[in-house]
Amino acid sequence: MYKKKSLQPSIFSNLLLFDTNELKLSVDNSTSLYSIYSSDDDNKKVIKEFKNFFKFLPPKISKFEKNEKVLVFWVRKNNYFVLGEIDYEKFNQSFKNISSITIQTGGWITFNLSGNSINLLLEKLISVDLDKLTSKTVIRTSINKTNCFVLCNSQFQNYKILCPISFYESMKSRLVNLIRLIN
Numbered sequence: 001m002y003k004k005k006s007l008q009p010s011i012f013s014n015l016l017l018f019d020t021n022e023l024k025l026s027v028d029n030s031t032s033l034y035s036i037y038s039s040d041d042d043n044k045k046v047i048k049e050f051k052n053f054f055k056f057l058p059p060k061i062s063k064f065e066k067n068e069k070v071l072v073f074w075v076r077k078n079n080y081f082v083l084g085e086i087d088y089e090k091f092n093q094s095f096k097n098i099s100s101i102t103i104q105t106g107g108w109i110t111f112n113l114s115g116n117s118i119n120l121l122l123e124k125l126i127s128v129d130l131d132k133l134t135s136k137t138v139i140r141t142s143i144n145k146t147n148c149f150v151l152c153n154s155q156f157q158n159y160k161i162l163c164p165i166s167f168y169e170s171m172k173s174r175l176v177n178l179i180r181l182i183n
Helices: 040-054 088-094 118-125 165-182
Strands: 014-019 024-028 032-037 064-066 070-076 079-084 100-103 108-114 137-143 146-154 158-164
Touching: 014 165, 024 165, 032 088, 040 088, 070 137, 070 146, 088 100, 108 118, 108 165, 118 158, 118 165, 146 165, 158 165
Parallel strands: none
Antiparallel strands: 014 024, 024 108, 032 079, 032 100, 064 070, 070 079, 108 158, 137 146, 146 158
16 A cells, blocks of 8 residues: 655755865755845835845945855845845844845755865856956856856855755756765
8 A cells, every 4th residue: 555655845954965185065944045136216215224134235246245144145126135144033124125035944045165176166067257257256157057146255265056945956957966076
């Protein structure tokens, strides 16, 4: 007789997947992710509130800004992702009536990559000039046929890949297999 299994969500916090002298890979969904969008009419108000709330201006195209608690990056015109631990009620109240805030936490997962051989891995993953992917830059690209964001924390040393959570297993498999090939 067939026994039914219920689907259980994967609960992570920060899980180390691979660690060598040259490359380190971890997965992290311990921080919240929000999308903030404003119309052109309210953009000046949003810029002012951004400065008040985050203590920095909204990031430019293909850039991110961060402080001790959050990292914010440009997604498209008047649309940003906010990754970090913030008080949602205060955040929502600050941008009330001038923007739309959507909780994205359950929809995306972050892979952290670091190490001296990171450029060898990235050359096999993405088709971009790595010399132009400098610190505090973001690209939107396809990895393993999945739409992702690649954030450069420190050029040739430390990167984040954000991908939809539904592609977690295939992305994890692709990254781990490439790391094994390189090592």
